[in-house]
Amino acid sequence: MSAPSGSTVAVRGKLERRRRRIRVSRDGLSTLAFLLPLLLVFGAFSWYPIVRSLVMSVQETNLVSTLTFVGLDNFARVLADPLFSKAVSNTAFFALLALIIGYPIPLVLAVIMSETRRYKSLLSALAYLPVVIPPVVSVLLWRFFFDGSPNGVFNTILGVVGLGPVHWLGDSGTAMPSIVIEATWAGFGGTVIIYLAALLSVPRELYDAAEVDGASIRQKIWHVTLPQLRGILFITLILQLIATSQLFTEPFLFTGGGPANSTLTVLLLIYHYAFQNSLGGDYGMAAALSVMLAAFLAVFTAFYFWLTRSWSTTS
Amino acid sequence: MAAKPYGRLKGLVMVAMAIATVGACSSATSTPTATSTAGAAGSANPSSSASTVAHKPVTISVGVLRPGATQEATDALNLQISEFEAKYPWVTVEPMEYNWTAPTFTAALAAGTLPDVFTIPFTDGKGLIQQHQIVNIDSRVRALPYVDKFNKSILANGQDEKGQIWAVPYTAYGMSLTYNRTVFTQAGLDPNKPPTTWDEVKADAKIISAKTHNAGFATMATGNTGGWQLTTMTYALGGRMEKTGDDGKVTATLNNAATKAGLQWLHSLRWDDNSMGATFDYDWTSINQAFAAGQIGMFTGGSDLYTAMVQNDNLNPADYGVTIIPLASDPNAGVLGGGTLAAVNVVTTEAQRDAAVDWIDFYWMNKLLTQDGAVADAKALKANNQAVGVPTLPLFDKATYDQTQVWIKDYINVPTDQMTPFTSKIFDEPLVNEPTKNTQDLYAALDPVLQAVLTDKNANIDTLLSAANKQVQTILDKG
Numbered sequence: 001m002s003a004p005s006g007s008t009v010a011v012r013g014k015l016e017r018r019r020r021r022i023r024v025s026r027d028g029l030s031t032l033a034f035l036l037p038l039l040l041v042f043g044a045f046s047w048y049p050i051v052r053s054l055v056m057s058v059q060e061t062n063l064v065s066t067l068t069f070v071g072l073d074n075f076a077r078v079l080a081d082p083l084f085s086k087a088v089s090n091t092a093f094f095a096l097l098a099l100i101i102g103y104p105i106p107l108v109l110a111v112i113m114s115e116t117r118r119y120k121s122l123l124s125a126l127a128y129l130p131v132v133i134p135p136v137v138s139v140l141l142w143r144f145f146f147d148g149s150p151n152g153v154f155n156t157i158l159g160v161v162g163l164g165p166v167h168w169l170g171d172s173g174t175a176m177p178s179i180v181i182e183a184t185w186a187g188f189g190g191t192v193i194i195y196l197a198a199l200l201s202v203p204r205e206l207y208d209a210a211e212v213d214g215a216s217i218r219q220k221i222w223h224v225t226l227p228q229l230r231g232i233l234f235i236t237l238i239l240q241l242i243a244t245s246q247l248f249t250e251p252f253l254f255t256g257g258g259p260a261n262s263t264l265t266v267l268l269l270i271y272h273y274a275f276q277n278s279l280g281g282d283y284g285m286a287a288a289l290s291v292m293l294a295a296f297l298a299v300f301t302a303f304y305f306w307l308t309r310s311w312s313t314t315s
Numbered sequence: 316m317a318a319k320p321y322g323r324l325k326g327l328v329m330v331a332m333a334i335a336t337v338g339a340c341s342s343a344t345s346t347p348t349a350t351s352t353a354g355a356a357g358s359a360n361p362s363s364s365a366s367t368v369a370h371k372p373v374t375i376s377v378g379v380l381r382p383g384a385t386q387e388a389t390d391a392l393n394l395q396i397s398e399f400e401a402k403y404p405w406v407t408v409e410p411m412e413y414n415w416t417a418p419t420f421t422a423a424l425a426a427g428t429l430p431d432v433f434t435i436p437f438t439d440g441k442g443l444i445q446q447h448q449i450v451n452i453d454s455r456v457r458a459l460p461y462v463d464k465f466n467k468s469i470l471a472n473g474q475d476e477k478g479q480i481w482a483v484p485y486t487a488y489g490m491s492l493t494y495n496r497t498v499f500t501q502a503g504l505d506p507n508k509p510p511t512t513w514d515e516v517k518a519d520a521k522i523i524s525a526k527t528h529n530a531g532f533a534t535m536a537t538g539n540t541g542g543w544q545l546t547t548m549t550y551a552l553g554g555r556m557e558k559t560g561d562d563g564k565v566t567a568t569l570n571n572a573a574t575k576a577g578l579q580w581l582h583s584l585r586w587d588d589n590s591m592g593a594t595f596d597y598d599w600t601s602i603n604q605a606f607a608a609g610q611i612g613m614f615t616g617g618s619d620l621y622t623a624m625v626q627n628d629n630l631n632p633a634d635y636g637v638t639i640i641p642l643a644s645d646p647n648a649g650v651l652g653g654g655t656l657a658a659v660n661v662v663t664t665e666a667q668r669d670a671a672v673d674w675i676d677f678y679w680m681n682k683l684l685t686q687d688g689a690v691a692d693a694k695a696l697k698a699n700n701q702a703v704g705v706p707t708l709p710l711f712d713k714a715t716y717d718q719t720q721v722w723i724k725d726y727i728n729v730p731t732d733q734m735t736p737f738t739s740k741i742f743d744e745p746l747v748n749e750p751t752k753n754t755q756d757l758y759a760a761l762d763p764v765l766q767a768v769l770t771d772k773n774a775n776i777d778t779l780l781s782a783a784n785k786q787v788q789t790i791l792d793k794g
Binding site: 261271 | 595
């Protein structure tokens with residue numbers, strides 16, 4: 001066999017490059033074909049509304065009449081609205097309560113469930129069940145529980161021990177905690193599943209070593225489990241904070257922001273700006289507050305990750 | 316190989332061209348012609364023989380089916396639609412579920428998804444006209460033979476400042492005190508002697524709560540209905556929520572003495588007497604449901620609630636009682652009056668607008684003005700167990716109203732005796748229109764005030780009203 005001449009090699013190389021180019025361009029086309037529906041859907045239903053909100057935040061419009069450019073007036077009006085500070089403080093209060101009540105519960109349950117030897121699948125399914133129930137159904141169900149009359153479910157239970165009745169949703173002091181309780185019940189299942197998955201990845205040897213060292217269950221959780229989960233814990237914490245900042249469904253369906261604005265959240269205020277007046281809402285103010293909320297969450301998230309960057313590794 | 320992609324492209328272009336062609340054809344067929352417009356406009360007069368003129372088919376959607384309506388109510392509507400389509404064979408009517416609420420209306424208005432014919436409260440008429448969010452139907456309505464018979468102050472709700480008609484009033488009501496006769500009886504009260512003063516309402520509410528464990532008196536408080544009810548009470552006590560100066564400038568007067576007295580009265584019912592039950596977040600729908608379920612002794616609402624309660628809430632007719640709102644001795648005291656307008660969507664063709672006015676004429680007006688219309692409507696409703704004879708206020712004059720009642724006398728199926736406390740007195744009562752400027756904003760600002768009084772024993776009424784007044788004045792100043 002004779003060695004190929006230089007010109008033959010050059011021709012083959014050229015052909016190979018052309019084939020690769022064609023393959024790449026074909027791959028590119030098929031990638032684009034697969035991406036296109038996704039891009040279109042995201043573009044139409046996510047990116048376009050985001051851009052439109054940004055534009056509307058500097059406009060005065062009722063979506064029918066001619067719109068007017070008003071600069072930062074909408075932002076100034078939002079900041080001057082006494083309901084704005086009320087909504088922010090209510091949202092912060094909800095976030096705090098959710099952090100105290102709602103954040104540890106899934107972790108504790110996940111740890112207990114991971115230690116359970118039997119019925120683990122059944123327990124996981126039961127824990128996840130509330131997530132499967134549509135939020136509207138959950139809220140309607142819990143309205144019965146929170147019925148403020150002596151015949152309400154919770155009040156009947158309290159009545160057995162001589163307490164109540166409590167106007168759960170009809171009292172400014174108890175309305176927000178009541179919503180937190182329902183929201184925690186409705187959302188903890190998803191977080192439990194995440195924690196359970198994370199717990200499976202904790203090396204068994206670490207627990208064995210701790211046992212050899214005579215560690216108690218509490219010490220094993222504190223010194224092994226939590227440090228191993230801290231990456232996940234930080235992620236779920238920021239996700240929870242973002243979710244609580246966007247609380248809408250529960251106060252909307254339970255109380256409409258009442259009584260006396262005690263459950264008015266930022267998102268509910270945005271909704272009120274846009275839809276409370278049947279003659280066309282103040283969409284400019286609604287968009288301005290939406291932009292402010294998005295900007296706050298973006299900055300907060302960036303700051304959070306910067307702050308926890310050195311703690312969040314599981315290694 | 317290289318030819319294939321171009322082949323696909325060629326195919327795509329051809330498909331796109333085909334779709335574009337079909338689209339062009341379909342839109343061409345729905346374009347109204349001058350002939351059809353003129354013909355249909357002529358048909359607006361029900362007495363004309365418009366059906367002899369050539370018309371192109373037209374379809375309109377009408378928002379007249381209340382969500383959750385019973386099958387019988389739907390059947391009654393379908394019967395009326397078939398009668399309309401027989402009279403106007405070129406028009407196809409598509410009924411749509413529709414119920415006006417402030418948030419859903421705003422969203423549908425902005426999204427352009429309202430029916431071609433929809434209804435709005437009197438309070439929204441001026442604002443929608445000013446913003447040109449409904450159609451000017453002046454020439455079409457003025458072609459109707461009875462337009463001059465309208466009560467001028469009622470028609471004004473659908474007119475612009477030049478007197479052009481943009482919306483047609485089709486029902487008017489006065490606020491009333493609705494009470495449950497069965498609950499009254501259970502509490503040992505005489506259902507034929509409902510309270511006539513606010514003190515008597517308070518006393519009866521206390522008795523009902525104590526003896527039946529139901530709410531003696533309840534009030535709507537959410538979705539702007541709290542402000543509506545508080546305004547009703549304010550009017551009854553002689554106060555007003557807005558004042559218009561000589562220069563036309565409107566000033567908010569939410570912190571007036573009558574509103575304070577009304578809130579103080581409610582506070583006393585709630586906290587001293589404990590006679591308002593345990594639910595303080597009722598809106599229009601939920602308070603009707605609770606009333607029909609026998610959980611409420613009394614509440615203030617429109618005089619025409621009976622229809623909705625029968626259609627949606629399975630009200631036992633024997634439970635229903637209605638009387639006039641007690642009025643204070645103040646010379647300014649009056650009954651808050653309101654009503655509903657029928658309007659046409661801006662996203663309609665000329666032919667659809669003609670058909671829409673024909674529908675308004677047929678469905679809402681004929682039954683008030685012609686014996687045939689009144690009887691046909693009553694017959695259709697009665698055949699499907701729907702309410703006939705619910706007390707409303709005259710849109711035209713009292714004589715026309717009385718005449719209509721005579722025409723439908725044989726079909727009336729509501730318990731008129733139980734409505735006598737209202738119908739025997741309301742025509743002598745002074746009616747006062749709702750606040751004219753930014754009404755829904757005003758009501759929205761009052762909702763939390765009412766809620767605070769009902770849920771916080773230490774609520775400071777003066778502070779709450781001052782804050783709400785400031786909030787509304789800011790909105791009024793913005794214009």
